[in-house]
Amino acid sequence: MSMGIKRTAADKNFSTALRMAHPVCEVCGWRESTQVMHIKTRRVHATRYSVDNCLAGCFTCHRWQEQNGLDFAEWFNKQFPGRRDRIDLKARGIFKNTKENRAFVSAHYLTQIKLLKADPCHKLESWN
Numbered sequence: 001m002s003m004g005i006k007r008t009a010a011d012k013n014f015s016t017a018l019r020m021a022h023p024v025c026e027v028c029g030w031r032e033s034t035q036v037m038h039i040k041t042r043r044v045h046a047t048r049y050s051v052d053n054c055l056a057g058c059f060t061c062h063r064w065q066e067q068n069g070l071d072f073a074e075w076f077n078k079q080f081p082g083r084r085d086r087i088d089l090k091a092r093g094i095f096k097n098t099k100e101n102r103a104f105v106s107a108h109y110l111t112q113i114k115l116l117k118a119d120p121c122h123k124l125e126s127w128n
Contacts (some may be wrong), residue, residue, distance in 0.1 A: 010102040011042075013109035014049045020116040021124035022056035027065075027075075031058035037065050039076065039087055046093040049105045051126035053087050090128060 015036045025031045033056035040047045047053040057065070065072040077084055095101065108127040115122045 008102050010049060010106040013106045017109040017112040017124055018054055019056045025058040025061050026055040027057050027061035033057055035062045037062050040091055044091050045097045046095040047087055047091045050090055050128055051124055052083060
């Protein structure tokens with residue numbers, strides 16, 4: 001039996017908002033983005049719902065990321081200079097993974113989804 005990380009409403013709303021903001025894979029640039037690729041693992045609560053920490057990706061590129069960590073890290077650092085440093089700084093922060101905090105994050109991304117539906121060019125704003 002797998003002991004995966006439970007997906008909450010905050011996870012679902014964050015994923016939907018990110019994929020709406022980036023409908024095409026941010027890695028290959030031509031497949032539909034169907035997954036969220038976390039740079040720092042989802043187990044790091046301070047960056048779990050951070051836009052900086054994620055890319056919208058296709059299945060193939062997500063598997064490449066997971067199976068080729070060093071190659072992906074090198075690609076990511078070249079494509080997004082300085083972003084890894086921002087992620088590392090945010091990861092040092094404290095985010096208590098409580099029901100109340102997840103509700104706040106979920107509501108934030110629900111608002112972002114509504115804004116993206118009204119204007120697909122809306123720039124997705126991270127909760128943090």
